[in-house]
Amino acid sequence: MTTPSLRHRFHRSVLREYDIRGVVGETLGEDDARAIGRAFGSVVAKAGGTSVCVGRDGRLSSPDLEAALVEGLAATGLEVRRIGVGPTPMLYFAVNHTAASAGIMVTGSHNPPDHNGFKMLLAQRPFYGRDITLLGRVAAAGAFLTGEGRVRDVPVFPDYVERLRADWDGGTRALTVVWDAGNGAAGAVMAALAGRLPGHHILLNGAIDGTFPAHHPDPTDPETLVQLQRTVLEQAADLGIAFDGDGDRLGVVDGRGRILWGDHILPILAEPVLAAHPGAPIIADVKASQSLFDQIKRLGGRPVMGRTGHSLIKARMAELKAPLAGEMSGHIFFADRYYGYDDGLYAAVRLLGVIAGWPEGETLADRYDIMPHPLNTPELRFPCPDDQKFDIVQAVKARLVEEGAIINDVDGVRVTTPKGWWLLRASNTQAVLVGRCEAATQAGLDDLRAELARRLREAGATMPAFG
Structure with a gap:
């Protein structure tokens, strides 16, 4: 049904390739969120969907944007399941865990505090590119479905934490780990998860605060890792782990405070995955070091160079049935024993499990020393x-x-x-x-x-x- 009075045009800069992003109060506001809800809800309903999970990060603008989004979604007749504040991967988990038709996350990811946006998936697949362009057309035409939806709270936090913990496979070896959530949306999950893993865990900046008072939450920026590096050295920790603003990426430093980028982390994770899936394709983005692709081949895998972009990697991963993929930016995607999406917290559990399973005395710093360093x-x-x-x-x-x-x-x-x-x-x-x-x-x-x-x-x- 077309509703001309509800026609809406977005600022030309907000509909991106992988998600929707803008500056709150300038290019993005509550009217946009409401229109996104109506447009996305209409697309979901036309595809036969009946329910959508909604989550939000800890940014100061996220509560109001989430409320407007939920209003728009419910107006299309869908059941809206609000999962509350948490990392983007918790939203992905909720869609799978509750068998929802779709999901949408209110998050500005690693962008500055005055930015915000939306990440979406439909039927467990990424919603991007032409899908997002379609939302703009639906909104501009006012081609929204209407109906009486239902809104209810569906907390999944305990189930998500347990699902993360369930794939710990490092035995009881006690590592000393420093964790830094950067005051982002991963903070509460990080604390709950660390409390359920063996070892000694030091938590930094776990309070969710949309002003990001400690530092900007972007582990690809070395300046944001300085506090983590200093604490690792002070505590003589085995390693440190940092998350971006919405918890779908991680950064890692070894016990000597050296940064491991995505193409350092991926071969460590690939070794046990390829032992379980010999010859499997392992995907890395086009920016990754040649040494990564060479190492995947030496481990018996099939290295695949993919396009940069979390949505593109996820789609390619599903196409090739790859058990593991990663990007230089710290997006790590596990389909081996998991759902095939990027989850920094899950990747941290698997990484710690691998390290804890090494012979006693072998450290991440030792591994870094013998890696190729072009x-x-x-x-x-x-x-x-x-x-x-x-x-x-x-x-x-x-x-x-x-x-x-x-x-x-x-x-x-x-x-x-x-x-x-x-x-x-x-x-x-x-x-x-x-x-x-x-x-x-x-x-x-x-x-x-x-x-x-x-x-x-x-x-x-x-x-x-x-x-």
Whole structure:
């Protein structure tokens, strides 16, 4: 049923590739949340769904946005199951645990405190890309279904914590672990979970506080890990674990305070998974180190390079029936004994179990020491208008193809050379281009950066100087 009086247009910046995001009071507000509820609820109902779980993070704007969202969902005739405050993976768990038709999480993830947004899934699959574009069309037309829905509270916190704990497989070996929730939505679950695991656990910033008073909750930013690193060293801990604002990503530091990125963590987790599933595909995003893909192959797995983006990884994982996947950003996805979505808390349990199962005296720092450590740049992100970024990548790719370069074009272009590799891709969520380079030597790395800059100039773009 079309309801012209309810037609709604979103700010052009909020409907993203993987989710919906905006600045509260500027590009995103309660009217938008209500319209998202009506549009998403209509899509769910038209697909035959009858129920939707709703969760929220601890941001100051989340209660009001959640209330408006619930109002919009109920207006389409659905049963709305409110699970309360918690990490995004708890919402994913609730959809599976309660056999709901869909789920939607109010969360700003790792973004600044004045940002917020929504992550969705429909029938246990990620809702992204064209699905989100459809919401915009439904809202603009006022093409909302109407009905008398039902709203009820369905707390799943105890069941979620128990489900996380249930896959602990490290025996009774006592590790000393420092945990840092960064005042994000994972705080309460982190505390409950740590209290049920063996070992000695030191908890940092567990109080959920949408102002993030301790530090910004983004474990891909080394500055946000300084407190964790210091505490690990002071407490002589085995390792430290940090979570992002909504708990679907984790960061790790070893007992010497060194940061392990996603492509360090994934091969450690893959070893027991591949022992149970020999020859299985293991997916990592296109930004990951070549050493990761080489290690997966040595462990008897089939390395698969995938597109960056949690929704894209989840979809590819389901397609290939991969038991494990991961991204440089710290999204880790387990389908081995779990549901196939990204859950930083679950990944932490599995990581701790692996480490606790190593021979007595072997540490994460020992493993880090023997890992390959090629030289690489961080993500090189530089502004590029949305209407130009994909064309620039295509222009670079066309020239490389003409020259017979060795490329992987699953997500932008990743170019393999005798010195290493470099990557150029367009961000799906921002008006930026993203580059990365990796080589065995500093001279090689410098040459690859120069090559990336030259290719961009040839396509009419400029890469700024990075330190």
